[in-house]
Every structure is written in structure tokens, then in C-alpha cells.
Amino acid sequence: MSKxxxxxxxxxxxxxxxxxxxxxSHLYAYEEHGGTKVSARELNVDEHAVVKTLIxxxxxxxxxxxxxxxxCKVSAKELARQIGCxxxxxxxxxxxxxxxxxxxxxxxxxxxxxxxxxxxxxxxLDQSLIYINGGRRGYLVGIHPHDLxxxxxxxxxxxxxxx
Numbered sequence: 338m339s340k341x342x343x344x345x346x347x348x349x350x351x352x353x354x355x356x357x358x359x360x361x362s363h364l365y366a367y368e369e370h371g372g373t374k375v376s377a378r379e380l381n382v383d384e385h386a387v388v389k390t391l392i393x394x395x396x397x398x399x400x401x402x403x404x405x406x407x408x409c410k411v412s413a414k415e416l417a418r419q420i421g422c423x424x425x426x427x428x429x430x431x432x433x434x435x436x437x438x439x440x441x442x443x444x445x446x447x448x449x450x451x452x453x454x455x456x457x458x459x460x461x462l463d464q465s466l467i468y469i470n471g472g473r474r475g476y477l478v479g480i481h482p483h484d485l486x487x488x489x490x491x492x493x494x495x496x497x498x499x500x
Contacts, residue, residue: 347472348438348448353480356488360478363468367442367475373407376477380468384408387477388461388469390444392433392453395422400436402446402455404469404485409458409497416496420456443474446489457491 344350344362353360365379377384387407393416394400401420403411417425427433430441438450446455446469461467462482471478485491 345473345476349445349472352448358480358484360480363477365475377407382468386464386467388467390446390470392428392436393425394428396424400453402453404457406458408500410500412496412498419494443470445470445472455489455491456494458497459493459495
């Protein structure tokens, strides 16, 4: 299932294994504030195939997850409109950490501490393979994007802006 013998066991990989999702493990040298540009370069993949797990909150401070292409930004205004909220904004890192149980830079949509609604940028499903955080900094897992639909049941949105 996993290509790397010493791949870390995280809440995310436990979740993937328990849901029988095939994944490949990809470790890389994490750089503070490097983002998907660094992971894409280190893995030698297109940044568009690297998926960010972003934690937002609505006007009532209810958390939600947005899965977005690495080379795109989320239009918060458009997201709020599409999901029927007055406004949404990114959580502060310590708040995101509390909701997910993951450190920012290592946030995965799999195995979060709290169940949250998940929104998926629709065009991610057009990728043949995606790389998404495996539950710790410097660790991505490669999975088929349609597996996201099966295990996370996200709602698809169209809220991408080119970065």
C-alpha cells in the first residue's frame, strides 16, 4: 500500500487504512512557510496536483474544511455565497490546530479531531492523482481524487482564484 518502509503512522494514515484507501507515501524536507510550492518541487509534481487542506470558519465561528489546488487561492466571498453563509474566513493557526488535531503545515482532511463539513474544489476531481497532506509536516500521500468523494463526502464548490 505504502511505498516507503519508514513512512510515518499518523491519524490520517490510520484513517486511510481503516477505510481501505490505497495511498503512496511521500516524505520531503518541510520548509516553514514554503507551502505547496516546496512540496511540489521536492516531489517533482505539478503544484496543481498538490491539494491544500484549509480550515475556515463561518460567521458563527463554525469550522469547515476547504480542499484546494496548491497553485490556487480560495475566494472566501464566493465560498460563503456558494455554501449559504454570510462570510467565511481562514482560522487562526491555533484555532485550526484545535479543530483538527494537526499542526498547520501538516493538516490533513483525514482523521481530524472534530467532524467538519468539507468543501472540495470541483476541478480537483479532474486530476488522475493528487498529493494531499498525510497528517504531519513534510509528508504527503498520493491518492486517487475520487477516493475523497467516497470517504469524506465533500460538497463540490467552484471557488478557486489563480494564486
